[in-house]
Amino acid sequence: MIPTYEEIYAALAERHGAELQKKLSTARTAVCGLGGLGSNIAVCLVRAGVGHVRIIDFDRVDISNINRQQYFLEQIGQYKTDALYEILKKINPYCEIVRTNVRLNGENIPEILGSEDIICEAFDDPEAKAELVNCVLERLPEKYLIAASGMAGLISANLIKTRKVAKRFYLSGDGESDVSEGTGLVSSRVMVCAAHQAHKAIQIINALSTT
Amino acid sequence: MVRINGEMNDASGKSIAQLLEALGYPPQRVAVELNMEIVPKAEYSETFVKDGDSVEIVRFVGGG
Numbered sequence: 001m002i003p004t005y006e007e008i009y010a011a012l013a014e015r016h017g018a019e020l021q022k023k024l025s026t027a028r029t030a031v032c033g034l035g036g037l038g039s040n041i042a043v044c045l046v047r048a049g050v051g052h053v054r055i056i057d058f059d060r061v062d063i064s065n066i067n068r069q070q071y072f073l074e075q076i077g078q079y080k081t082d083a084l085y086e087i088l089k090k091i092n093p094y095c096e097i098v099r100t101n102v103r104l105n106g107e108n109i110p111e112i113l114g115s116e117d118i119i120c121e122a123f124d125d126p127e128a129k130a131e132l133v134n135c136v137l138e139r140l141p142e143k144y145l146i147a148a149s150g151m152a153g154l155i156s157a158n159l160i161k162t163r164k165v166a167k168r169f170y171l172s173g174d175g176e177s178d179v180s181e182g183t184g185l186v187s188s189r190v191m192v193c194a195a196h197q198a199h200k201a202i203q204i205i206n207a208l209s210t211t
Numbered sequence: 212m213v214r215i216n217g218e219m220n221d222a223s224g225k226s227i228a229q230l231l232e233a234l235g236y237p238p239q240r241v242a243v244e245l246n247m248e249i250v251p252k253a254e255y256s257e258t259f260v261k262d263g264d265s266v267e268i269v270r271f272v273g274g275g
Binding site for chain 2: 033035036037038122123124125126127129130133134137138141147148149150151152165166167169171175176177178179180185190
């Protein structure tokens with residue numbers, strides 16, 4: 001038996017407190033890129049009871065993703081948006097998950113992200129990261145933006161930090177460890193960075209005033 | 212003097228584009244804030260820094 005909305009909400013409110021849970025359940029978030037960062041960020045947000053998560057990617061699940069992304073082997077070949085939707089709905093069927101199966105670019109970003117409040121940048125390509133961040137900062141300055149740079153390799157996970165760059169722009173990561181040099185992406189270190197981003201999103205939601 | 216990523220630099224009078232080149236940042240992989248305001252990419256060549264300015268260059272590396 002799947003619990004009712006009221007039962008799940010009560011369990012979340014007992015853990016987080018009624019005030020925070022109310023804010024989480026009305027928050028509007030978007031996760032851009034559903035790889036090692038994005039699939040883990042989305043799972044954190046939905047487990048915390050965030051009420052609305054838009055999940056955006058154009059790619060399909062590949063066997064090379066399984067080392068650090070939330071997908072299951074049986075989902076190989078599926079669109080990441082569909083595969084992650086299934087996973088998130090198993091965690092909380094009452095969370096509003098919106099699937100956007102596109103490649104984000106300077107043209108479509110303002111329209112797709114215009115109705116969200118908190119945007120998580122979770123791409124892997126550095127130029128795509130920069131394009132999204134610049135576009136959001138230039139065109140959607142009222143949004144909160146949490147981006148990531150530097151989470152590859154086996155060096156200390158303690159080097160991953162989140163810092164405030166501008167009024168509504170935060171950056172997680174060590175700032176340096178590039179996937180093209182060295183060990184590649186290891187589940188534990190990528191998840192640390194994803195958790196940093198999700199945690200900052202939850203902190204921002206908590207600081208928002210309920211209107 | 213201009214503060215760039217927390218360090219003082221004798222860069223007064225240079226454009227953002229010149230700064231990025233001098234410091235070795237690829238322009239397609241950065242976001243630049245001047246005094247906490249985003250500098251639009253199209254304005255890197257015509258935005259000049261002056262004494263007392265604070266510049267934050269965010270560099271993106273691959274992986275996610």
